[in-house]
Amino acid sequence: MASLFSRLKKGLSRSREGLAQLIPGSSSDNQVTVDWQDVEDALIMADCGPSLSMSVIEKAKKNKQKPIEGLKQAMLERFPESKAIHAVDKPPFVLLVVGVNGTGKTTTIGKLATMFRQQGKSVLVGAGDTFRAAAVEQLAVWVERAGADMVRQHEGADPAAVAFDTVQRGVAREYDVVIIDTAGRVQTDKGLMDELAKVRRVIGKGLAGAPHEVWHVVDGGTGHNAIVQVDKFREVAGTTGLIITKLDGSAKGGIVVQLSDTYGLPIRYIGVGEALEDLMPFDAEAFVEGLLPETGESADNEAS
Numbered sequence: 103m104a105s106l107f108s109r110l111k112k113g114l115s116r117s118r119e120g121l122a123q124l125i126p127g128s129s130s131d132n133q134v135t136v137d138w139q140d141v142e143d144a145l146i147m148a149d150c151g152p153s154l155s156m157s158v159i160e161k162a163k164k165n166k167q168k169p170i171e172g173l174k175q176a177m178l179e180r181f182p183e184s185k186a187i188h189a190v191d192k193p194p195f196v197l198l199v200v201g202v203n204g205t206g207k208t209t210t211i212g213k214l215a216t217m218f219r220q221q222g223k224s225v226l227v228g229a230g231d232t233f234r235a236a237a238v239e240q241l242a243v244w245v246e247r248a249g250a251d252m253v254r255q256h257e258g259a260d261p262a263a264v265a266f267d268t269v270q271r272g273v274a275r276e277y278d279v280v281i282i283d284t285a286g287r288v289q290t291d292k293g294l295m296d297e298l299a300k301v302r303r304v305i306g307k308g309l310a311g312a313p314h315e316v317w318h319v320v321d322g323g324t325g326h327n328a329i330v331q332v333d334k335f336r337e338v339a340g341t342t343g344l345i346i347t348k349l350d351g352s353a354k355g356g357i358v359v360q361l362s363d364t365y366g367l368p369i370r371y372i373g374v375g376e377a378l379e380d381l382m383p384f385d386a387e388a389f390v391e392g393l394l395p396e397t398g399e400s401a402d403n404e405a406s
């Protein structure tokens with residue numbers, strides 16, 4: 103876990119280092135002068151969004167701690183209270199994974215399947231991205247590595263039919279966890295979004311009350327468009343949680359705070375790399391620690 107956190111920190115380093123120049127965290131007194139306008143601009147550049155950045159700064163200014171502590175606290179308050187993942191009385195737990203193309207859905211499903219297998223659970227994955235044969239093959243590789251099983255049909259098959267089959271088999275064979283992959287789609291494509299609504303509906307016909315969770319995978323580097331995507335998918339697919347990927351890369355990170363603040367949706371996991379183990383359960387405190395400069399860390403000793 104320590105190494106995953108260091109990957110996150112590395113990914114967020116640009117934002118953090120920029121902020122470290124502006125907030126002299128090492129200064130032990132709380133009278134130190136901070137140009138809050140500059141800090142606000144830096145938060146906006148880190149994708150925190152103008153209105154969130156403004157209100158966080160207002161709050162931080164009033165906090166009576168060291169500026170950096172005040173800012174951390176103000177930011178932490180923007181995350182919804184943690185909410186347990188829907189527990190099922192009787193397996194399978196059915197998870198639907200949605201999001202636009204290339205955000206990391208299939209990779210994340212491989213990571214999740216691995217995690218569930220490590221917890222000793224049986225896992226069945228439905229290859230709901232039937233548009234390209236390559237997509238099914240990619241998923242098959244992950245599923246095999248994870249030691250999970252998969253339901254697939256021919257290329258071009260109806261994704262709703264695949265989802266239905268997967269859930270039915272998951273129930274019949276008493277799997278602990280069923281995960282349904284879907285094809286990427288842009289939120290503006292009505293036909294594809296309608297199809298996603300159908301996938302969701304049909305899953306409920308396979309098992310009443312399913313899907314128990316719908317996780318929207320968002321690329322952490324998407325910027326403001328992520329806000330629009332989350333809104334649209336929420337409406338069509340009934341999103342219950344978010345996964346933000348690629349936070350090891352050039353992501354600015356503030357989008358994580360903005361998304362959870364805007365929709366009050368829990369962030370379940372974050373992706374910090376392409377390998378099976380590069381998935382971290384989301385922890386708001388650890389995240390804010392990674393995004394903002396360390397207490398006691400000044401612009402000078404950050405330079406190394």
Ligand SMILES: Nc1nc2c(ncn2[C@@H]2O[C@H](COP(=O)(O)OP(=O)(O)O)[C@@H](O)[C@H]2O)c(=O)[nH]1
Nearest residue numbers: 203204205206207208209347348373374375376
């Ligand atoms: N650096 C990095 N790359 C990722 C992460 N998650 C996924 N990817 C990469 O993003 C690309 C698209 O992933 P894929 O799972 O096929 O996306 P999908 O179209 O949503 O299913 C692949 O090259 C993945 O290796 C992550 O957390 N970090």
Ligand SMILES: [Mg+2]
Nearest residue numbers: 207208231237
């Ligand atoms: Mg995919």
